[in-house]
Amino acid sequence: MKNVNVNTVDMVNIKINGIACRAPAGSTILDAAHSAGIAIPTLCYLKELNSIGACRMCVVEVKGVKNLVASCVYPIAEGMEIWTNTERVQSSRRTNLKLILSIHNQTCLTCNRSGVCELQRLCREYGVDNQMAFEGEKIDYQPDESAVHMVRDNSKCIMCRRCEAVCSLAQGVSCIGSSGRGFATHIGPSFDAPLNTTQCIHCGQCIIACPTGALYEKDNTSEVWNAINSPDKYVIVQTAPSVRAGLGEMFSLPLGTNVEGKMVAALRRMGFDGVFDTDFAADLTIMEEASEFLRRVQDGGSLPLITSCCPGWVKFCETFFPDFIPNLSTCKSPQQMFGAMAKTYYAQKLGIDPQKLFVVSVMPCTAKKFEITREDECGAGAGIPDVDVALTTRELGAMIRRAGLLFEELPEEEFDSALGIATGAGHIFGASGGVMEAALRTAAELLTGKELKSVEFTEVRGAHGIKEATYEIAGREIRVCALSGTQNARRVLEDIRSGKRRYDFIEIMACPGGCVNGGGQPLQPSVVRNFRSVSAVRARALYQEDSNMPLRKSHLNPLIREVYQSFLEKPGSETAHHLLHTTYVNRSGQP
């Protein structure tokens, strides 16, 4: 990517609200106004994904144009004079908000989005307080609660189509779309099938794209409170790397603040008996995956090896590209590895019955709620799931509030050491390219037996959808690719099928930008998402933490060494295979 030099782009002169400014030719009024420090409200617009000019919230007046124009799609031109906030504009926005409310299920008091709802915020800003300015027919939509990870409630839907755009354009899944016509138009799976019978990959990108309470994660917090309050349960919690990079946003901390210490303190005060870092299991994943990669390279196994940490991507592969199942790493994800180790190694160490050990995970992800229900994810024995409950970052935020903790005032504490020691390699798992980089650090040293001069594989970093690099390791060329967003996976895998691309190792994360931008992360309204790369800012927190670590390679983690010495023997051993590896299902027959 070249930096765009403002001097080489044609600039045009315009006036916004009477103030002269310059902006690149071809940009929209919305973007030009933003760079001039003027916010225009939007509901349906999502940068690069949804520019349909449908919600009419972003309308503005343009001199010489009779009607109001939608600024999200209207390009600027030399000499254009624009007014973004006249009485006529405001009155139009107010009318549209009232019309939306007339068919909206206004249960704001109990709505999951209350306080972070874009519609609610605009109604307040525009003084729309008459809930039923236009009374008329309503369609009685019932929420679809069939899926294990989320609820769809069309009674809160405003037909902005952001979810539909994300599902098809960013994710290449298209399990939901709009159907019907006019008043009866609604979003849903084809033939209004329940979501759990569709090709949904559970990524939750639709949830973080939704401006209202129409889409939200399944709330599993009460199961966790019950376990904590139950005297015969030993309840431990693990948190994924990205959670610490996002959680602070729920407590008004700036985007990209790493809140690891306060998060640990909060979890301990909520009553967990052990507070651990999934990053320990990420280091374990790297040991197993790097060894699997070396084995496949040396013994001529299926290449490219494709990472399997992301349950959204795994379901995508099983559903749309079952011919690549042999390429998927057999490694369980870090979440599941952690659970399997907790209910065997750690339970033995504590001397407690694994049935009494209750493992909670906090993930930036909704697909993790599906992953814990997968078959072949019970390392400690049939009927003992590796992980009992998977919470999202948002659910953890809600629990911290419920617990009455003043998050900002909490001290910084450290993870419990029993399963809580991790390296920098584990931390960067949360960003697209991070798993690849962590694996390369270990694979390179295992292959050459020599210490790496530089541990940073910067070519695979960054928020671009598809990143490629070639590294020479022990005299062999290793072609790698790190990609995020399953639509990009579709492109790359189709190219591999047709022979246009060739790789040895691919990292795939379903969510654009990786787990830092996961479907379970705190919500950022479109006014932020359209002008800042949320995933890049959050990822910076993780790379920062990595660069400050004394240990940055998984195989140097002392806890990992201990675990292999006393319990697992070596990567790929029989015990390791039983506990840390899994199997996949061809789901291509699913509608």
Place this chain on the structure above:
Amino acid sequence: MKKTSVPIYGTKEQTQALLDWLEENREMPGVALPALQKAQEIYGYVPREVQQIIADFLNKPLTEIYGVATFYSQFNLEPKGRNRISVCLGTACYIKGSNRIYQLLQEKLGVEDGGCTADGRFSLDACRCLGCCGMAPVMMVNDDVYGNLTGEELDAILAKYQ
């Protein structure tokens, strides 16, 4: 959405005809709409299975095909029976009680509005004004018009059609 339990009654020849048309026209811009029209011409309606054939062939998601099929009222997602019954719910007929006739037929046939009996014998739709308001309430079975309905004659009328 579930209105009938009729399995798709398509033949191999019908499917082949649709595939041949798709093969010939795959490059046509906006091909989903004409493909659905062709499919309806071939099968008489466009059930899920037929939409899936189109989606698979064009390598498009089913949600997109379904979105088009439900946007235009010309498409039937439900099969039509060998005998098509239309009951007028226009103003004159409605005042004369055609809604009750429509309800009675739904009960007798065991189908909903727009549905088709499991044996494929009858399908039932509502329509607007058949142009003989003097005979209200009115219904049509295929090309035959029946007026001044009371409800008592319905069994005898249905018995005429196999």
